[in-house]
Amino acid sequence: MSEHLDREARRQGDLWNAAGDDWAELLAPTVSPVWGPLLDLARVTRSSRVLDVGCGSGEVLAQARFRGATVSGLDLASTLLEIAGDRLPDADLRIGDMKDLPFENDAFDAVVYLNSLMFADDPVEALGEAHRVLAPDGRLAVALWAEKDINEFRYVIQTLVSVLPEPPTGDGPFALSEPGVLETVIEDSGFEPVETRRLPAPFTFVDSEHYLRAVLGMAPGQSVLRQVDEEAVTEALLEAGEKFRRDDGSYRFENTFQAVGAIPRDEQ
Ligand SMILES: C[S@@+](CC[C@H](N)C(=O)[O-])C[C@H]1O[C@@H](n2cnc3c(N)ncnc32)[C@H](O)[C@@H]1O
Numbered sequence: 001m002s003e004h005l006d007r008e009a010r011r012q013g014d015l016w017n018a019a020g021d022d023w024a025e026l027l028a029p030t031v032s033p034v035w036g037p038l039l040d041l042a043r044v045t046r047s048s049r050v051l052d053v054g055c056g057s058g059e060v061l062a063q064a065r066f067r068g069a070t071v072s073g074l075d076l077a078s079t080l081l082e083i084a085g086d087r088l089p090d091a092d093l094r095i096g097d098m099k100d101l102p103f104e105n106d107a108f109d110a111v112v113y114l115n116s117l118m119f120a121d122d123p124v125e126a127l128g129e130a131h132r133v134l135a136p137d138g139r140l141a142v143a144l145w146a147e148k149d150i151n152e153f154r155y156v157i158q159t160l161v162s163v164l165p166e167p168p169t170g171d172g173p174f175a176l177s178e179p180g181v182l183e184t185v186i187e188d189s190g191f192e193p194v195e196t197r198r199l200p201a202p203f204t205f206v207d208s209e210h211y212l213r214a215v216l217g218m219a220p221g222q223s224v225l226r227q228v229d230e231e232a233v234t235e236a237l238l239e240a241g242e243k244f245r246r247d248d249g250s251y252r253f254e255n256t257f258q259a260v261g262a263i264p265r266d267e268q
Pocket residue numbers: 009012013016028031053054055056057059074075076077080096097098099113114115116119120121
């Protein structure tokens with residue numbers, strides 16, 4: 001199980017586990033516009049061996065499986081991996097930290113990261129592992145938030161941070177989002193970026209209950225709930241969401257993701 005993870009990795013895994021069902025049911029599907037393009041950038045086809053790093057509850061792997069690929073996934077969160085395993089009984093799913101991938105050299109034709117690389121302590125080190133496990137003619141694809149200022153969901157993240165007694169430093173989920181940063185990390189890890197796409201991914205929630213459960217199903221939401229009274233968090237989230245509430249009581253946040261496809265650089 002997760003005994004081999006260090007303390008911080010176990011803590012992060014626990015936070016993603018804490019509301020794992022809500023994450024899988026309510027928030028993971030909001031990023032669905034990115035799934036297909038991410039696999040296209042990684043050139044995933046019927047014969048591909050695919051690894052999804054930070055695979056969560058396995059939605060991207062399910063799409064790869066529909067294409068006929070052989071699928072493997074790695075994540076810190078055992079509850080999310082169990083959900084992925086129910087969906088994909090033939091997948092090779094492992095608990096681990098992306099800084100140390102438990103797979104052989106050259107084992108994959110495609111390695112993908114959706115909304116996960118920015119959580120690495122050292123993203124260049126993490127992608128160095130992707131380079132190692134990727135076959136020389138394989139493809140890397142990484143998708144994460146585009147720049148913070150154009151993403152309306154930032155107000156939700158900022159609200160979560162603002163209610164904390166000691167707000168963390170750094171940009172959290174937006175850590176690699178500013179223009180050019182992701183491409184530079186990819187280049188510094190021994191890859192050559194070949195294509196970048198920008199992908200609209202609006203988040204919609206049918207009502208306030210859906211909105212609150214989805215937000216609190218994320219690790220940052222669970223982290224706040226461990227430190228701040230739930231009523232205060234809920235109140236702050238409802239207030240921040242008011243601007244995005246529509247006449248029918250639903251919520252809509254306009255968001256954009258960026259996705260970069262890359263090939264391993266010939267290092268000779
Ligand atoms: C925002 S969720 C994205 C999950 C999934 N890729 C998706 O798009 O639905 C981030 C995921 O990254 C995982 N994660 C965070 N840090 C990790 C690390 N160092 N190693 C492996 N997985 C990690 C979390 O457990 C979580 O499942």
